[in-house]
Each structure stands twice: as structure tokens, then as C-alpha cells.
Amino acid sequence: MTKLFVVGTGPGDASLIAPRAITAIAASSDLVAYGLYLELLGSVCDGKQHHDLPLGEEIGRARLALNLAAQGKTTALISSGDIGIYAMATLVFELLDMQLQGKENHPEWLDVQIEVVPGISAMQAGASRVGAMLGHDFCTVSLSDLLTPWQTIEKRIEAAGLGDFVISFYNPVSKKRDWQLNSARDILLKYRPASTPVLIGRQLSREDEKLTIIRLDELDAKDVDMFTLVSVGNSESRHIVNGTKEWVYTPRGYRKKL
């Protein structure tokens, strides 16, 4: 039997990695991941064969992981956060689907036993650091229009505004994409107050973590980079200050009972 673990290792800090992720990596002979992720993981990766491909080669990375596993090497395909959320897991199953449809020529992939290990995603790390921003209904929207047409993304942001969801923006900007976040802000300003709290969380849970809480009308793509999560509260989210400590929470509606 051949085995592929598809593993999310959480936002960065070792104390937020699920033990199952460590067990999966320890059981593997081959790791497919960006080098940076493996550095954060430390000694559990020692002695493993490390495979990497340049950024942007996501399909190649998923293929490589399936191929290695199909060759009988127990393999872990690794990403930070939750590998099921805007990450590599979906590509593995998309390739499997193509094979099942006869559009790939890798019948050996179908014998690979696949196990996905979830992880804590950036939105959860961010929300917990500032209190309870995801306390009520929320959504996530990726602002990357490399694979999704901007028209679809725009429709989702409008819907999120209409539904008054707390919104976490993944891939808010990149070197080549700098205007989408400001467009998203302008759409949301039609639906919720200018004073709505926004979390800008950079390098969450890592050594150089930086958290900033601003108002929605202060949100600007120039203050955000690709290592940043942007979460926008809903119309009821509250930004509170207790001495030197700031919090953001989204109430569930208990106030009437307090």
C-alpha cells in the first residue's frame, strides 16, 4: 500500500501544530513543501528526503507528491495553515478526478491511500490574538484573481456585504496585485459602517507577528503585504480598549440576556 499525507501545519508557531500532523510527517520518508515551512517544523523533518518546486508550481507539487507516493514512498505534502483552505489539498483531488475521467495517464495514483490532516488557519490565529472576531457567521474570500475571475470575486464580496458576514481576505495583495483590496473595501463600505473594525495580521503566530486594528475606511492596500491576513468585522463587531490591551469581538446576540 502506498500512502500520501496531505498536512496542514497551522499558522506558524510550533505550539499550534496538531500532533497528528507531526505523526504524519514522522511516518513519511519524503516531504514535498516550501523550504520555509520545514524550517518552522524543526527536527521532525531531519533525515527525510525534501522535495521542493518554485513558488507558483502548485500543480507540479501536487503531481510530485502523488508520484512519490505511487512509487511506494510514504510522502507528506505540507503547507502552513489548513492545507484544505486555499491550499494544496484540493489540487491533489483535482488530479485524482482528472485520472478518474481518463484525462491523466497515471492509474497508479488511484492506489494511493490519501489522508488529509487539517490545521489551524490564519483567520483563526488572527481572531484569537485579538479576542473573538469570528464569534458569529463569517466567510473567507481569496482576492487572488489568477485563477478566479475578478467578476466572481467581486460578486462574493457583494454577497458577503449583503449577508453581513465577518470576512477574512486571504491573498489580499501580491507584488502584481495591488488594487483588489481597496476595491473590496469600497464594496464593503456600502454595507457596513466606516468605523467597522479591521484586523491586519502579519506573520501571525510567528516571531515577527504584527497586529494592527484599524477602521474599515482606513484600510489601504499599501499597508498590507502577501504575508498578511485582513479580517473585516460585521456591522456588530466591537473594538474595545482595556488599558494597553485592545480586543475585537463579534457578538452572538447574548447582550439582551446579560
Add this chain to the structure above:
Amino acid sequence: MTKLFVVGTGPGDASLIAPRAITAIAASSDLVAYGLYLELLGSVCDGKQHHDLPLGEEIGRARLALNLAAQGKTTALISSGDIGIYAMATLVFELLDMQLQGKENHPEWLDVQIEVVPGISAMQAGASRVGAMLGHDFCTVSLSDLLTPWQTIEKRIEAAGLGDFVISFYNPVSKKRDWQLNSARDILLKYRPASTPVLIGRQLSREDEKLTIIRLDELDAKDVDMFTLVSVGNSESRHIVNGTKEWVYTPRGYRKKL
């Protein structure tokens, strides 16, 4: 200094609890939680003072945790899943907010140092067990209308339909609430195909876990109980069958590149 940990312990299985959650519980003298959660946690809870309140006493539980911490007892307020998602964390901050507004009479709460520890939520456990259901933009909607008017919930489901988000329904039914899930289904059927895959995940990651994948038009509240997560794919989610193994994934749009 007084300290309150607000801790999510993941979907159930010990291998999905973040080490930081265990460290926080180990450092506490007092635990506020349902007895069932503590059973799943095992020996780390031994020797701690255990406080409980009946189901439904969420505000009382948050007050109790703040009071214990304010008395100098290092306290952990615990829930399963991510305590920041439809759980106790937001109530702690809501009480703090009331105190800051002078609507409570517990100035000692303001001296409590609060640390929130996120956890893997049910939607992530469910998505990982069937593949990569949360591979693209998604949202969560609680179907409990005890605290949120049904009109607001209905508006959110419509918005989720309009935006074609993958949707995870938390609190899909309860003993007293049996019609909301079917209404939600009927709303979504206006926006996405009857064949859209739906995951019914009961007791996720626990010993008696049960996973069922059905079509949206087969979804019926009678097949769901309060220990169940219901996740509905978006219009592009795929249900694939490889021998005895079934998967659901939501593509990000790489197909054109494959």
C-alpha cells in the same frame, strides 16, 4: 497577575488538539467546561478543580471563568472545536465590554490577563475527512435562531447562495428546532444544482464518527442531529468515487491549467 485561558480543544480526537491548548490547561488550577469535553482530554485534567453549569448557561459559564480568574486562580474556559467560532470566547469579551461601559459591577475583571487558544473547527475536520471541501471561498452559518432572528439567518443563507460560497451549517437542528435546515436547503436549491454534494458529518473525529455524502436535494433535517455538521458544496464542488473511497473537493480553478 490573574490569568484566564480561553481554549478550543479541536473536534474531539486527541491528535487534533494543539499543544498550546494542553499547556494552557496544564497551567490552570480551575477548569470551566462541560464534563464531556474533559473526558476527551484525559489525564491533563487530573487534579484540577472542575466547574460546570447546565447546558444553556453560557453566560453563567463565562462569568464564572472571569470571576475565578479575578480571584487569582489561573483558569481555563474550555470548549471543543475553535472556542472563537460559535463558542464561549465572544461571551468573555462581551462581558468585558459591558464592564468597560459600566453596565457590570466587576472592575476586577479588567485586571485579568486573557489568552485565547484557537482550535481546529468541525468544518475543517469534516472537510479533511472527505478531501478538500473548503478548497475555495466558504462561509459558516449557525441555524440557531435562539439568539439571532430567523430573518437575519435567512438573509445570510440567501447571500451565501448568491455568492456561491461553500456553506457549513453549525447548530443545524436541535430538539426544539427541526425546520430551519430544510428551509436553508430550499433557499440554496434556488442558487445551485440539486446534485451539489453535501457532507453530513456526525461526531467528527470521534470514535462513533459517521460521514455521509448526499445530494443537496436529498438533505433532510430528519437525518441530522445536534452532534452533526452539515457542509454544502458550491456549484463547482465535485463528488468523486475511487473504488470504495468517496471524496468531495472544491476546485480553485486550476483545471484550465492541468
